[in-house]
Amino acid sequence: MKKNQMSLGYLKMSLVATMVLSAYAQGQERTITGTVTANQKPIEGVLVFQEGNDSVAQTNASGHYQLKIKGNNPVLIFKHPDYSETRVEVGKLSTINVLLQKEKQIDEVILNTGYYQVKDKERTGNIAKLTNKQLENQPVINVLSAAQGRLSGVSIVQNSGAPGGGFDIQIRGKNSLRPDGSYPLIIVDGVPLNAQNNSISSLSSGILSKGESSPLNSINPNDIESFEVLKDADATAIYGSRGANGVVLITTKRGKNQKLSAELLLNTSVSKVNQFITFADTPQYLQMRKDAYQLDNIVNYPATAYDVNGKWDSQRYTDWYKKFIGKSYLNMQQQLTLSSGSTQTQWYMSIHRQEQDTPYGKDFGYQRKGFNLNMVHQSVDQKFRISPTIYYTLQDNNLIDRDLTAQIILSTNAPSLYTDTGALNWENNTFDNPIAKLENKFNSQLKTFSAQVNSQYEILPKVLLKLNAGYTQTLQDEERLNPSTAYNPNLNYTSTNSIIYLGNVQRNSWIVEPQISWSKEWKEHRISTLIGLTLEEKKDHIQRLQGSDFASNDLIQNIANARVQKVNEDSRVQYRYSAFYGRFNYDYSGKYLLNLTARRDGSSRFGANNRFANFGAVGAAWIFSKENLFQENEGLRNFLSFGKIRASIGTAGSDLIGDYQYLDTYTTGTLLYDGVVGMYPSRLYNPNFSWEKTTKLEAAIELGFLRERINLNLSWYRNRSSNQLVGVPLAATTGFLSLQSNFPAKVQNTGLEAEFSASIYKNTSFKWEVSANFTLPKSKLLSYDNLSSSSYASTYVVGEPMNIKKVYEFKRVDPTTGIYQFSDLNGDGKLDSNDRQKVVEIGMKHFGGISNQFRYQNLSLSFLVQYVKQKQYSMDYNLSLLGIQRNIPTYMLNYWTPENTDAQYQRPSTGGNSEALTAFSRYNASDAVIVDASFIRLNNVQLSYKFPLNSKGIESLTLIGQAQNLVTITNYKGLDPEVNGLYLPTMKTFSMTAIIKF
Structure with missing residues (x-):
């Protein structure tokens, strides 16, 4: 018993000793x-x-x-x-x-989806990406110009050649019945742009096509690191209601882990308007005018027919195209970039300035200047990371208040613009000198300030707490001056007739997005999840003022000096948006990928009954090239080195309807009752007003051949948009024409997209790479109940594409009467508006681009060819009646006369023939003015050489010569196959850039 006690005590001592030693x-x-x-x-x-x-x-x-x-x-x-x-x-x-031997693979492309990043090979959604190498150093103001022709599924159209203008960008078609319902969401460094248009259309209309100015004009393309487009449901669903029309993500450049580096960019370019059309000369023009009077049976020319009655020189000829918009002009750009960093902290700063003149001469032109500053800092243990960004841009756009392009159709023998003494020529009050309109000026000054911070902290292993927050302020001032000096002095106008229009817009927006993410790996499994919250608010304050009757034109720019002052608009708009979102991603063995996304959105644009909506998507991918069949067969693996099949389905939404549309609103009247201004109801209350919804479906295959020297991606998509936000017609007895509501109309967009890239040849000193893209889009209105009684009855047809026009069917020019003839489509024996039933598709049918890049040591050559197959309105649509005092394109000289009965155009008329007038009106509403506007354009050619110096503090000098819009091949009958109407066409630009790196 004692022995057992001793053994027990020894055991205890041994245990204690072991613990101490351990x-x-x-x-x-x-x-x-x-x-x-x-x-x-x-x-x-x-x-x-x-x-x-x-x-x-x-x-x-x-x-x-x-x-x-x-x-x-x-x-x-x-x-x-x-x-x-x-x-x-x-x-x-x-x-x-x-x-350390295994460096990160340079071909392992990381894609930004806004809320998370994903490797290109592991994505389940459709994300297109352009890098800074494809975008920078081009002689353009807007990054969208540099992106044209480079992305499948993304249509980018420049509205005008005028500086500071707008762009139409559509990602996989038009999902809404309303023109303003198909804007994509554009996010810069995590902060959404606070407007789709940075101009007041009532002031800029007639200057900028559609009165629009792109908000991306405020972003210097040389500061952009990447430009990514999210297209399908899997990629866009995490943005919920904001992602229905696609998402554009722009990331600006960041500093690198390197010593202090400075880079100075100096650019000078010369631009000139492209010309695709010629106009009649003086003999041709005068003959057309004389034929018009003769066919109208007018023997004696009227006193106002100065071009043919002898008042103006019949031998004079002026090329008004060249005179007004054909001049070459200079553009200049300077940028200084500084960057540096260590392992923990990197920073980047750029200061830029850009000037672009116009073909109008004088002091008209566009200026942009600003800076971009950002920093990335992480703690030594890499658990904490913060990245603040600040950018500021000032744009000053000084233009004439009407695009002079509309003046190119003046009579060819119109008088000179100036007298021998240099004064404006009014030719004894017979000539309305268009140069006087240069006194009418439009100025837009736009200040954009944006601050953003993105931070994250690893609170637990593989658990990250993130916060994205940003604030944007836009201050917009527009001024339109119409002084009395813009008119003929013989009208005796004085400063009492002078008018000033002012517009002021102040936009403030902020966004806060906290997020938590978690990831885990074990054996062949990998999981990543995230949940987050979005809170966003936008406030707009818009004022439009008008002043007239000034004591002197010297005081016109101060509205306080106007004896008559008027407030045309004073509105305040507030928009609030909130969302809760989540993502779950599962990866098994690197072969099978599953991505689930969900989001619940709330918008202040809807009533309490439908303020919130749910959106979500599921995406899946199978990397079949990782299966044993490929891994165990070296020959097959070398041929097909990468193969992936992916698919996605989900819903996104849209609240692009404007603010307060669901409320009952009142408008002040212009009449007084007992000295009091009255009000009248202008909109009915609709608490059931709700979201448009788009269901997206996609299937795709991605292939890489010969160790991915050749890559091919094919995608098919189908987007169906329902619950359309439209005006539902009401009976006139209600006092309202329509009620804003959701309508069970359904729009479908389908398409095929193809992307190809190849490394044709590559060794230590020479490389040749090529890439191409192709898009075949189709749209259709699937259903619309009672369309014939709606406000869209003359716009859409069920079963037809969304980009159609209902027009008269043009037959010919009657060889006997010389009048346009049209088809009686309803067969009632007469021709009227009921015969305007022919459906003609207008817009793009398919588009694409191909780029090549050659590099030999320090010499590089690249070019981009863009092509578009489309139909658009011809020049005819924008011209007046053939025969009046306006010039015509040379192709219209094939008009009817008794000697030319087999003509393309009807008899000219001065306006005195009612049949000719009616036929001309129908002609402009017929299929005859919708023509092939396809084009192939050598969009950009760039040749550069880098001189390595490594002496006197200068590391290298790079010289870049390039041409923008160098050659355009088209059969289009108009000013420009891209720009519609009588607006400034696109520019041909030759540029030289020097980049000095210190």
Whole structure:
């Protein structure tokens, strides 16, 4: 019994001793030293730490480190952003030298989806990306110009050649019945743009096509690191109601882990308007005018027919196209970029200035200047990261208040613009001198300030807490001056007739998005999840003022000096938006990918009954090239090195209807009752007003051949938009014409997209790469109940595309009467508006582009060819009646006369023939004015050479020569196959750039 007690006591003592020795062993610290190298060079800034321990060391310039560790079986981890993570078991070693050999693959493209990043090969959605190499150093103001022809499924159309103008961008077609319902969401560094249009259309109309100015004019293309477009449901559903029309993500440049680097860019370019059409000369023009009077049976020319009655010189000829918009002009750009950084902190700053003149001469032109400043900082242990960004841009656009392009059809023998003394020529009051209209000026000044911060903290292993927040302010001032000096002095107009129009818009918006994400890997499984919250608010204050009757024109720019002052608009608009979203991604064995996305949105644009809506999507992909069939067959693997099939389905929504549309509103009247201004109801209340919804479906295959030297992606998509927000007609007895409501109309967009890229040849000194894209879009109105009684009855047809026009069917010119003839489509024996039933599709049928890049050592050559197959309105649509005092294109000289009965155009008339007038009106509403406007354009050619200097503080000098819109091949009868109407066509630009790197 005593022996057992002694044994028990000994056991206890042994156990205690073992625990003490174990604790001592675990707590004993020791120092590990070593050197980290790669490619036989020391690596600075490598983080070295023990797994499960907070202490961190960092290698110095010699690659040396020193770290204290403790515990049994310690494991060291070596991390550097340019190399793969390396793990080493310490054992009993005290010196550990590490060779980092496996660098990150340069072809491992990382795509930004806004809320998370994904490797290009592992994405389940459709995301297109352009890098800064494809966008920078081009002689353009807007990044959309540089992106034209480079992206499948993305249609980008420039509205006008005027600087500071707008662009139409559509991602996979038009989903809404309303023109303003198909804008994509554009986000810059995590902050949405706070407007779709940065101009007041009532002031800029007639100057800028559609009265629009692109908000992306405020972003310097040279500051952009990447331009990504999210298309399908899997990619856009996480943006919920904002992603129905696609999402554009723009990321600006960041600093790098390098010593201080400075770069100076100097650019000078010369631009000239493209010309695709010629006009009649003086003999041709005068003959047309004389034929018009003769066929109208007018023998004696009227006193106002100055071009043919002898008042104007019949031998004079002026090329008004060249005179008004044909002049070459200079553009200049300067940018200074500074960047630097260490492993923990990198920063980037750019200061830029750009000037673009116009063919109008004088002081008309566009200026942009501003700066971009950002920083990325992370803690030594890499658990905390913060990235603030600030950019500011000032745009000053000084233009004539009417586009002079409309003046190119003046009579060819009209008088000179100036007298011999240099004064404006009014030719004895017979000539309304268009140059006088240069006194009518339009100025737009736009200040854009944006501040954004993105931060994250690893609160637990693989658990990240993130916050994205941003604020944007836009201050917009527009001024339109119409002084009395713009009119013929013989009208005796004085400053009392002068008018000023002012517009002021102040936009403030903010966004806050907290987010938490978690990821885990085990064996062949990998999971990543995130949940987040979006809170957003926009406030607009819009004022439009008008002043007239000034004491002097010197005071016209101060509305306080106007004796008559009027407030045309004073409105305040508030928009609030909130959302809760989540994502779950599962990856099994790197072969099978599943992505689930959900979002619940709330918008202030809807009534309380339908303020919130749910959206979501599921995407899946199978990387079949990782199956054993390929991995075990080297020949097959070398031929088809990558193969993936992916598909997605989901819903997104839209609230692009404007604010307060569901409320009953009242408008002040212009009449007084007993000295009091009255009000009248202008909109009916509709609490059931709700979201448009788009269901997106996609299937795609991605293939890489010959170790991915050749890549081919094919995608098919179908988007169906329902619950359309339209005006439902009401009976006139209600006092309202319509009620804003959701209507069970359904719009479908389908299409095929193809993307091809290849590395044709590559060695140490020469490389040739080619890429191409093709898009075949189709749209259709699937259903619309009682369409014939709606406001869209003359716009759409069920079963037909969305981009149709209902027109008369043109037959011919009657050889007997010389009058246009049209088909009696309803067969009632007469021709009227009921015969305007022929459906003609207008717009793009398919489009694409192909680019080539050649590089030999420091010499680089690249070019981009863009093509569009489309139908548009011809020049005829924008011209007046053939025969009046306006010039015509040469192709219209084939008009009817008794000697030319087989003509393309009807008899000219001065306006005195009612049949000719009626036929002309119907002609402009017929299929005859919708013509083929397809074109192939050599969009950009760039040749550059880099001179490595490495002396006197200058590292390199790069010279770049390029041409924009160099050659356009088209059969289009009009000013420009891209720009519609009598607006300034696109420009041909030759540019020279010098980039000095210090």
